[in-house]
Structures are given as C-alpha cells and as structure tokens.
Amino acid sequence: MKRIALIVMAGFLALGSVPTYAADMGMGTKDECLLISKNCKNEVDSIQQKIAKLQGEINKGGKVYTADELKKLHDKLKEANDILDELNKPGH
Structure with a gap:
C-alpha cells in the first residue's frame, strides 16, 4: 500500500x-542563437525571419534580458535591417 x-x-x-x-x-x-550564436545547429533563417525573431526577443524586454543583452539584440536588428535595405536597393 x-x-x-x-x-x-x-x-x-x-x-x-x-x-x-x-x-x-x-x-x-532567451534565444541564445540570436544573442550569442549558441545552440544554432539547424537554424537557417531568411533575413526577414531573423528580423522578426529579433523583434520578438526585444519585445520580451527586461523580464528576460539584461540591458546589455537588449543592446546587443538592438544592434543585431539594426544590422539585419541595414542588410535588408541594401538588398532592396535598385540595381541588386
């Protein structure tokens, strides 16, 4: 019993x-793949998917990420947007 x-x-x-x-x-x-390129084994995203993921992670804010980590995510988002803008320029 x-x-x-x-x-x-x-x-x-x-x-x-x-x-x-x-x-x-x-x-x-935290999405360690986006933040520090860790645990990214089978992740292949388009630039648009990466931007969407970065925005989603940034939206989690200080509940999940430190201020330094949020800055890194913002920097990566800016870089991804710059790449997308470059690809969308006429002549490419």
Whole structure:
C-alpha cells in the first residue's frame, strides 16, 4: 500500500513540474542563437525571419534580458535591417 501511495505522489510531483517547464520554453527564455550564436545547429533563417525573431526577443524586454543583452539584440536588428535595405536597393 505504501508503494502505491509513493508512486501516486511521485506522479503528482511530476505533473506539477510540467507547467514550470512549459513556461520556461516560452516568454521566459532567451534565444541564445540570436544573442550569442549558441545552440544554432539547424537554424537557417531568411533575413526577414531573423528580423522578426529579433523583434520578438526585444519585445520580451527586461523580464528576460539584461540591458546589455537588449543592446546587443538592438544592434543585431539594426544590422539585419541595414542588410535588408541594401538588398532592396535598385540595381541588386
């Protein structure tokens, strides 16, 4: 009987950790690939996709990123927008 009770309690504990894990996968996580080019194995984005991702990460703001990290993201966004502007110039 004790064994069954322990198994049931362990199951409830495991279920209780799922929402916390799910929350970490959303708004509360940093995109290390965009920030420091880490964990980018299979990511190949168009310049437009990269701009959208950068804007999304910047929108997370100070809840997720430090001021220095936000500055880096803003700098990368400016660079990506400059590249897109250059590509959209007539003659290219």
